[in-house]
Amino acid sequence: xxxxxVRTFVAIADAGRxxxxxxELSITQQAVSKRVAALERTxxxxxxxxxxxxxxxxxxxxxxxPHARELLRAEARAFASVRPGHRALRVDVIGRxxxxxxxxxxxxxxxxxxxxxxxxxxxxxxxVDAIRSGTVDASFRAVATTGRRLxxxxxxxxxxxxxxxxxxxxxxxxxxxxAVTPADLVGHRIWMPGLVxxxxxxxxxxALAAAFGLGIESTGPxxxxxxxxxxxxxxxxxxxxxxxxxRLVWPAGHDLRRIAxxxxxxxxxxxLVRHRDNxxxxxxxxxxxxxxxxxxxxxxxxxxxxPAWA
Numbered sequence: 001x002x003x004x005x006v007r008t009f010v011a012i013a014d015a016g017r018x019x020x021x022x023x024e025l026s027i028t029q030q031a032v033s034k035r036v037a038a039l040e041r042t043x044x045x046x047x048x049x050x051x052x053x054x055x056x057x058x059x060x061x062x063x064x065x066p067h068a069r070e071l072l073r074a075e076a077r078a079f080a081s082v083r084p085g086h087r088a089l090r091v092d093v094i095g096r097x098x099x100x101x102x103x104x105x106x107x108x109x110x111x112x113x114x115x116x117x118x119x120x121x122x123x124x125x126x127x128v129d130a131i132r133s134g135t136v137d138a139s140f141r142a143v144a145t146t147g148r149r150l151x152x153x154x155x156x157x158x159x160x161x162x163x164x165x166x167x168x169x170x171x172x173x174x175x176x177x178x179a180v181t182p183a184d185l186v187g188h189r190i191w192m193p194g195l196v197x198x199x200x201x202x203x204x205x206x207a208l209a210a211a212f213g214l215g216i217e218s219t220g221p222x223x224x225x226x227x228x229x230x231x232x233x234x235x236x237x238x239x240x241x242x243x244x245x246x247r248l249v250w251p252a253g254h255d256l257r258r259i260a261x262x263x264x265x266x267x268x269x270x271x272l273v274r275h276r277d278n279x280x281x282x283x284x285x286x287x288x289x290x291x292x293x294x295x296x297x298x299x300x301x302x303x304x305x306x307p308a309w310a
Contacts, residue, residue, distance in 0.1 A: 004040065004160050005038055007072060013057055018055055030036050036107045037233060045058070047060060063138055067182065088117040089116055090136045094140065098245070099247075106293070107286055116282075121139070127273060132275065133172075137280050139281075140271070140273075144203040157287075159271055160244045160270050160290070162267060162270060163260070163261070165259060166258075167241070167256060167258060169254070172257075182263075190214060191232070203307070207308070211307075262301075262303075
């Protein structure tokens, strides 16, 4: 159905005369008549009756009018859904309790005028595919380029580095430490269920283990955060790694310990991934926010480690 013809039909119904509708639409009266004739052929009925008082809706015209208005409203919603500045900025994060989600909350507090739609995709490959297809505008990911090349239309910029901490229960040999070095962790069992081979987070922890000779175990099913915390709290041998900004809540009786890792501090390299041609104005605002925030989650005078691919 020709929406210009529908728009003309509604304009005539509101104005009551073809000439008035032509003036409102900035077209000729002849063009108005042609549009109405074409629309009447499409729907198969007459929509107007010409009278000395102007154009009056027929019974069919009155029945068609509310649907015509809804068609125009749907057209407006369709354009608004893809028009930069008129739709929400859709951003992918690896998890809603992790550092990128916290950064987006800070951005939202700083720019409440920007509408956000936060989604969680599985891994960096899924995020890149979604960015290229236009499903999302941007993603916060650790981008491992080892063995493959990113598409030329994808832009990656380092957003911030998040220090990695050791999480232990009260009975663990390192529980009383205020800080440990990677060398201190050699020989200890670090349990991280959910390290899926091929994902960027598995690549990060594989590189960390190889760099410092650590034993990171990913055996057993991943039942989620709470069962992991329960296991760590009751174990004198198992520990795990968590991001410094990861939000964790546990029962007081667990007495879990978050211990800094220093000399060097392993940092997880979060990057902002976007399409080079994306012109959403809120995306520029997000990049400015990252720049103003300093682009780092750690002290600049701390020695840090990241994988070579980062």
